[in-house]
Amino acid sequence: MKRAPHLVMIGMALLGLVPMRAAQAQDASFGCKVLLCAAATAPSWSGIPYCVPVMQDLFRRLAHGGGWPTCPEGNASGLGYEPYQPCPAGMTAAQGGPDGNGGLTPTANGNLCVDFSKPRRVCFGGHGDCSTEYPTTSRAMRSDPYFVDISTANGTQRFYFSLQGY
Numbered sequence: 001m002k003r004a005p006h007l008v009m010i011g012m013a014l015l016g017l018v019p020m021r022a023a024q025a026q027d028a029s030f031g032c033k034v035l036l037c038a039a040a041t042a043p044s045w046s047g048i049p050y051c052v053p054v055m056q057d058l059f060r061r062l063a064h065g066g067g068w069p070t071c072p073e074g075n076a077s078g079l080g081y082e083p084y085q086p087c088p089a090g091m092t093a094a095q096g097g098p099d100g101n102g103g104l105t106p107t108a109n110g111n112l113c114v115d116f117s118k119p120r121r122v123c124f125g126g127h128g129d130c131s132t133e134y135p136t137t138s139r140a141m142r143s144d145p146y147f148v149d150i151s152t153a154n155g156t157q158r159f160y161f162s163l164q165g166y
Contacts, residue, residue, distance in 0.1 A: 031069030034058050035076055035148060038161045055163075075151045082147060082160075084139040087113035093139065104134065112136045 028036070037051035045051040058069070068079040087093050095110035096103055104114050115135040123130040144160040 029069075029071060029073060030054075030057070031071040031076075032073050034069050035071045035074060038146070038163065039148075039159050041144070041161070044162065071148075076148045078148070080147045080149070081145055083109060083142060083145045084111065085142055087139060090117065091115050091137070094136075104136070111139050113139050 033051075033054045037045040037048065037054050040048055040051060045055050062068075070076070070078070084093070091113040092106050092115075093108055093110040094104040094106045094112050094114040096105075096112060104112065106114075106116075113136065118135050119132050120134070121130055122133050142160065144162045146163060147158050147160045149156050149158050
């Protein structure tokens with residue numbers, strides 16, 4: 001079974017925090033099992049027989065109003081969500097809408113990338129109908145929009161994953 005390098009790193013971080021005995025995946029808390037399975041990418045969790053029932057249990061719990069499980073052994077943050085890739089250098093994430101910035105509001109999860117350093121005045125019809133426009137591009141969607149931050153002795157690392165595949 002091929003495993004992604006980041007999955008191995010997560011596993012090593014988690015195993016380093018549990019008591020030193022013959023630690024096995026089934027010994028981990030439910031939240032850590034979910035974390036390890038959700039972080040799998042090659043193959044994804046749906047291609048790992050051990051992970052399928054873990055993730056099905058997670059989806060049942062979430063469907064019945066349960067929250068995202070924690071992983072205390074892994075010193076991991078709660079679930080985060082970033083639907084878009086970062087904007088290129090010099091551009092700012094923004095959402096379209098009225099606000100005085102040419103209809104653009106800077107926001108971390110906006111669907112546009114905007115270069116606010118290059119305003120352009122656009123006038124229509126000669127009656128003083130002018131507005132300011134900025135160069136914009138659509139933001140690329142992430143294939144793995146969910147994330148957890150895991151603190152280790154080497155600092156905090158963010159791991160992105162997808163819950164697709166079920």
